Amino acid sequence: MPADDAFDRYDDTAAERLVVEPPKRVDAPVRTPYERDRARVVHAASSRRLAAKTQVVGPQSDDFVRNRLTHSLEVAQVARDLSRALGSQPDVAETAALAHDLGHPPFGHNGERALADVSHACGGFEGNAQTLRLLTRLEAKTFTEGPDGRSVGLNLTRATLDACTKYPWERASEGPDALKFGVYADDRPVFDWMRVDAPARRQCLEAQVMDLADDVAYSVHDVEDGIVAGRLDLTALDRPAVWDTLRAWYLPGARDADLDLVLDGLCAVGSWPTASYDGSRRHLAALKNLTSDLIGRFCGDVQQATFAAGDGPFVRYRASLVLPERTLLEIAVLKGIAAHYVMQAVDRVAALEHQRELLTELVAVLCDRGPDALDRPYADDWRAAADDAARLRVVVDQVASLTDASAVARHDRLTAT
Incomplete structure (x- = not known):
């Protein structure tokens, strides 16, 4: 249209x-x-x-x-x-x-x-x-x-x-x-x-589209990144371990038999790999084709289900996306694969803990130092803040604005002895 x-x-x-x-x-x-x-x-x-x-x-x-x-x-x-x-x-x-x-x-x-x-x-x-x-x-x-x-x-x-x-x-x-x-x-x-005149707690249609697009993109692309990084192999998945991770992270009630059927369906997609990734241009191209096919599959199924549920118009609060159960499970399976092999990998656990400690210490030192340690916009907000809670919010705003590298650099500078 x-x-x-x-x-x-x-x-x-x-x-x-x-x-x-x-x-x-x-x-x-x-x-x-x-x-x-x-x-x-x-x-x-x-x-x-x-x-x-x-x-x-x-x-x-x-x-x-x-x-x-x-x-x-x-x-x-x-x-x-x-x-x-x-x-x-x-x-x-x-x-x-x-x-x-x-x-x-x-x-x-x-x-x-x-x-x-x-x-x-x-x-x-x-x-x-x-x-x-x-x-x-x-x-x-x-x-x-x-x-x-x-x-x-x-x-x-x-x-x-x-x-x-x-x-x-x-x-x-x-x-x-x-x-x-x-x-x-x-x-x-x-x-x-x-939210004037919006139904309580309901996403508008465009927010639903954004939310689905986010789920689709990161479920597919996190798997792609994991494959290229050598962290996972779609031809050699440990299904029981992946399903345990999927239940712990996303779907507590999911049954092995249902998840096996869903993964079998994904494996039947023509571009699903039949050989381990070797880093060649041919395998890179095949991986790109897989991501494209999966995104098209998920979005096409949602579009068809949404059209089948009503005549629209599909704007604001006049309609909602319809997500087929199979699509939800397929996305969850990909998330579970990425979570198991990438997000909870042993070598990442210590790094994740260090990151949390760094940000916690950075918030504490900024609260202690006050406006002199803040960027000008946040220093102005600090001086205008009415109480300690409002000043904490300013510090959190400042820390949230930082990039990974600038958070590390600021923490090192402010905590140096």
Whole structure:
């Protein structure tokens, strides 16, 4: 469906911004509000920093492995294609995909766990909630009017911000030990503006597309990275061990027999390898064909199931994605393979522990040193903070903004004796 037709399916409320912006100069290129959103995320400093943040293994460890930026670009491609096929606005889904990991701290999910552990006093830490905070506060582009105006971040449209929200609820609604939530308490006003008239706790269709594209991309690409790194061989999988890992990480109730059937189905894909990877161009090409076939399989099955469930239109809250059970299990099997052979590999355990200790110590020393040890924007936030909890949130914002290398360098500099 042409993009113009998709654009017409979004009303004026979807295109609203927190701060009304003046018209662009008459000789400027004509772009939709959602195309402007995409450009703002592409040009954001937070996007550039993703190139030096861990996806699965550190970006400094190998030239081939994905970092957070390359992963986000791949998610964006999947999201755009699926959105266009469904007839929704592809720029909204693509921008959400480009932005979905902006809030991730150094060292990926491992760093996220470390910051969650040290931030209970200020409401916890969650990468998706941090993404909303970046887009609406920390990534400076637009301010409210007046000398005392406040930052509203990139001032994205309501539809795009909503599409970036993977978990549309606050931690308080889940309990103090909640691991997944999409907004911190002091960002609740912008969240409420964004979610006006939205069904409680429901992702919009474009957020569902982003979420699926993320799952598809990292399930397939983490396996690809693991193969090239020599950590796993799809022709010699230890199924019982992989299934134990899959249950521990993702699907506690999954049965061996069901998982065996699902893997057998994946093995029947024509490009599934029949020989161990040898690093040759022929095997590299075959591996790329496998990733392409798997992504097409997953997205095609979801598209067909979604069309079969209703007539649409497939935008905002007027429809939902339908994920077939087989597709969910196939994605989970790939995740389980990567988790078993890559994420929980023995040689990574010590490194992961060191990363968590480093971030914990860095938060502590920054809290002790205060604004003199913070970058100027965060030093200003520290001085404006009302209490210790607010100051802790500032420190967490600062640490989350760092790349892997800059976190190590700052920790070493501040803890040197």
